[in-house]
Amino acid sequence: MIRILLAVWLAWQxxxxxxxxxxxxxxxxxxxxxxxxxxxxxxxxxxxxxxxxDGFVNLGQAYMENQDYGAALAPLKRAVDLxxxxxxxxxxxxxxxxxxxxxxxxxxxLEKVQELTALGIAQTGSGQLQQAVANxxxxxxxxxxxxxxxxxxxxxxxxxxxQSIDTLLAAYPDSARAHQAxxxxxxxxRQMPQAEKEFREALRLRPNTPELHLELGxxxxxxxxxxxxxxxxxAQTKLQPGNAEAAxxxxxxxxxxxxxxxxxxxxxxSNRLEADMPETLYSLGKAAALAGDSAAAxxxxxxxxSIEKQSALAAQTHFALAxxxxxxxxxxxxxxxxxxxxxxxxxxxxSESVPK
Amino acid sequence: MLTAVCRSACISLLIACAFLGxxxxxxxLFEIRKPxxxxxxxxNSPTPQKYLIETMPGGAALLDYNNDGLLDIFxxxxxxxxxxxxxxxxxxxxxxxxxxxxxxxxxxxxxTEVTEQAGLANAGDGNxxxxxAVGDYxxxxxxxxxxxxxxxxxxxxxxxxxxxxxxTAKAGVAAGGWSVSAGFFDYxxxxxxxxxxxxxxxxxxxxxxxxxGEWQTYCPPEEFPATxxxxxxxxxxxxxxxxSQKAGISSKKxxxxxxxxxxxxxxxxxxxFVANDGMQQYxxxxxxNGTFSERGLEAGAALSExxxxxxxxxxxxxDYxxxxxxxxxxxxxxxELYGVYHNDxNGTFSxxxxxxxxxxxxxxxxxxxxxxxxxxxxxxxxxxxxQGHVLNNVEQIDPSLHYLELPMLAMxxxxxxxxxxxxxxxxxAGRGTxxxxxxxxxxxxxxxxxxxxTPQIFFNRGGKQHWLTISxxxxxxxxxxxxxxxxxxxxxRFATAAGSYLSSSDKRLHFxxxxxxxxxxEIAWPSGVRQNLNGVHADQFLEVREPEKP
Numbered sequence: 069m070i071r072i073l074l075a076v077w078l079a080w081q082x083x084x085x086x087x088x089x090x091x092x093x094x095x096x097x098x099x100x101x102x103x104x105x106x107x108x109x110x111x112x113x114x115x116x117x118x119x120x121x122d123g124f125v126n127l128g129q130a131y132m133e134n135q136d137y138g139a140a141l142a143p144l145k146r147a148v149d150l151x152x153x154x155x156x157x158x159x160x161x162x163x164x165x166x167x168x169x170x171x172x173x174x175x176x177x178l179e180k181v182q183e184l185t186a187l188g189i190a191q192t193g194s195g196q197l198q199q200a201v202a203n204x205x206x207x208x209x210x211x212x213x214x215x216x217x218x219x220x221x222x223x224x225x226x227x228x229x230x231q232s233i234d235t236l237l238a239a240y241p242d243s244a245r246a247h248q249a250x251x252x253x254x255x256x257x258r259q260m261p262q263a264e265k266e267f268r269e270a271l272r273l274r275p276n277t278p279e280l281h282l283e284l285g286x287x288x289x290x291x292x293x294x295x296x297x298x299x300x301x302x303a304q305t306k307l308q309p310g311n312a313e314a315a316x317x318x319x320x321x322x323x324x325x326x327x328x329x330x331x332x333x334x335x336x337x338s339n340r341l342e343a344d345m346p347e348t349l350y351s352l353g354k355a356a357a358l359a360g361d362s363a364a365a366x367x368x369x370x371x372x373x374s375i376e377k378q379s380a381l382a383a384q385t386h387f388a389l390a391x392x393x394x395x396x397x398x399x400x401x402x403x404x405x406x407x408x409x410x411x412x413x414x415x416x417x418x419s420e421s422v423p424k
Numbered sequence: 425m426l427t428a429v430c431r432s433a434c435i436s437l438l439i440a441c442a443f444l445g446x447x448x449x450x451x452x453l454f455e456i457r458k459p460x461x462x463x464x465x466x467x468n469s470p471t472p473q474k475y476l477i478e479t480m481p482g483g484a485a486l487l488d489y490n491n492d493g494l495l496d497i498f499x500x501x502x503x504x505x506x507x508x509x510x511x512x513x514x515x516x517x518x519x520x521x522x523x524x525x526x527x528x529x530x531x532x533x534x535x536t537e538v539t540e541q542a543g544l545a546n547a548g549d550g551n552x553x554x555x556x557a558v559g560d561y562x563x564x565x566x567x568x569x570x571x572x573x574x575x576x577x578x579x580x581x582x583x584x585x586x587x588x589x590x591x592t593a594k595a596g597v598a599a600g601g602w603s604v605s606a607g608f609f610d611y612x613x614x615x616x617x618x619x620x621x622x623x624x625x626x627x628x629x630x631x632x633x634x635x636x637g638e639w640q641t642y643c644p645p646e647e648f649p650a651t652x653x654x655x656x657x658x659x660x661x662x663x664x665x666x667x668s669q670k671a672g673i674s675s676k677k678x679x680x681x682x683x684x685x686x687x688x689x690x691x692x693x694x695x696x697f698v699a700n701d702g703m704q705q706y707x708x709x710x711x712x713n714g715t716f717s718e719r720g721l722e723a724g725a726a727l728s729e730x731x732x733x734x735x736x737x738x739x740x741x742x743d744y745x746x747x748x749x750x751x752x753x754x755x756x757x758x759x760e761l762y763g764v765y766h767n768d769x770n771g772t773f774s775x776x777x778x779x780x781x782x783x784x785x786x787x788x789x790x791x792x793x794x795x796x797x798x799x800x801x802x803x804x805x806x807x808x809x810x811q812g813h814v815l816n817n818v819e820q821i822d823p824s825l826h827y828l829e830l831p832m833l834a835m836x837x838x839x840x841x842x843x844x845x846x847x848x849x850x851x852x853a854g855r856g857t858x859x860x861x862x863x864x865x866x867x868x869x870x871x872x873x874x875x876x877x878t879p880q881i882f883f884n885r886g887g888k889q890h891w892l893t894i895s896x897x898x899x900x901x902x903x904x905x906x907x908x909x910x911x912x913x914x915x916x917r918f919a920t921a922a923g924s925y926l927s928s929s930d931k932r933l934h935f936x937x938x939x940x941x942x943x944x945x946e947i948a949w950p951s952g953v954r955q956n957l958n959g960v961h962a963d964q965f966l967e968v969r970e971p972e973k974p
Contacts, residue, residue, distance in 0.1 A: 260824050291824045292788035326778045358779055387731030394724050394772045409731055
């Protein structure tokens, strides 16, 4: 687009036929991805019209298309010098600087054109984490589920989180929150005994911190100590009876121990607190089936399948329904659900085998 | 002074206990001790190359090879593995360190190593040992041995005078590839034991690799192609025919590690359950016409409750809840829960790991050899599982998992399992496990192999409950009555020596009778003959001969 406008502008400016020829040749070579030729032609344009910023922009862009970001910097900087408000120049220069790792230098150019994704990445790289998170969130709002954006937002958020925790640990090493932060770190590393110890210390220092019981319960669940997990999740539900996750976790811990009726009660409660969470419905179905309440199991799983149709959880639910129907002697229904399960399994396997 | 007082008090207490019959209650049902003469070490030879075979052996068999009434022990060894292995592969099995071993039990409970004199010393340099199956394939009254390997398998015919002869070539059962568990059973009820051999995968040391990035671990099974298991039909003349294709066994490739047999749908024909690693489990239904149909998925016994693939390793196919139908328990890796498939009596199974309480006991462990035996003779079969992770560096990857584990003993309380103390305090990389009454006291014992170590022998301390142990003597059926369904006071056992992992158990059928002093026995022989015995006295070893006429 820049090049077409430039050609029109040059024609209007009665540029010399030589400049126009080089410009057309460069544009044509660029189209055919003959970047070396394009670069040579655009360089001629800048030599013949050294005060024309757009010529430098074209040259810089050709360098970038040729993956030579270092060489792109000089013409793009020249373009910005010549036309401080030329958005295309700032945009390309910002990207070129970012690609070369000059995060701080890239930021003002990207800010100028509000190139939020690149700006967020540059800010992450230069340690401006709060601004990075804000800009990446704004970019994600415009492009939901963009994998690169999701990754960079996760990275920036993680670094921001780490920055806060580092400050906490340095300033208040003996606080409950410091022990909690350390515990969470051990939990991620699956060092469960250390995680348990730190959570216990945090609880000793501040006994009624609600999420501590939930997190300690997850440590026990992660190391398959279900009775202890149950105890902690129960403590959490006492402190926060309106916490749907706590009720779900307690239900799941009870289910793991085969305490079907109690599990069903808690999972039903969780579902009332926060209706139609797929994981809750799935576990509720399991608890109900285990408790011998086939109707409730079927209801929970059918509801789940009305919400989730293609996911791995949907496949599991079809499989679970097949088992329920099989036990009831409903052979045709069991077979149908098994087929639905297999269909989802096969499509998942196919998508896994598609070359990326 | 204090010591003297304490000593005096302690002695008084002991005397009082003895007089009152209040012997101090032992912490465990089992006492673990090494019988004199049992000096076996399982040489799995781990290398930095992480050849997958190194983490898989080895089997144990409890058999009375010389028919003196005492159980003997046969243990399968791995072999020497070099780093890297050269071609052709040589596992140095001529070296006595790597021999399989036969230990004859003496009357005083000690063992004498008789490998060489029994003719079992040469396992073949190209074979890395895996497991063992025991069965009297020629119905001569002496149990024969089938040893599986990575390489070629060997069938040893028991000559009846304390020696064995390698008859593999004549019998045609060498298999090849990587064989794991095997078992004798009579799939066509012709009175002659057939042979099923599981094979793990298409793998060799030349095409081996490591996984886990910087951790350098053994690779998961999915990294190598699946393969077929083998069914050999016994021709009755000392030879076997590979009928895998004709019977439909080879129609599905798998990564089979364990195998167990029972008639799950009561049609009179023995079915096969195959524990596959990292994929769905196979339930081969015996169609009664020499063919099998794989029905695991439709019968509800192929996957976890959540439809996930399982790392099936060991398997037992017996009735844990005394409803008369054989159930399946498959041992797995951590986070998968040992799979309990309850037989609903209509040809289908429902997942019972959570309902039985086994889920909560098994979620962090890796299980291998497995058996359902009534260890406390209360009339309910308890569960024993050899445990230990596949990866010998698993703690580096996940500190909550362990390469060396204690075995699991779970007591059965009317169909629900609760953890008990196995008596073992030495974590080990448990693998093959065989069950039987080693000292003929009416209480079931356990032999468990462990990688790089000596086998652990769990001697049952016994108690006051009654018991009955039955030896089947088939006439129309195969001589050992494999495949018979035996009911005693409402409990059911399916006659087999197979199951577990790589191992073969005491062929005698053991029943705990609780307080009952007599038993009612109902036997459904594979021949179709039904036999009832009433008012049988408890606490005896009983041989039941199949009526020659129905």
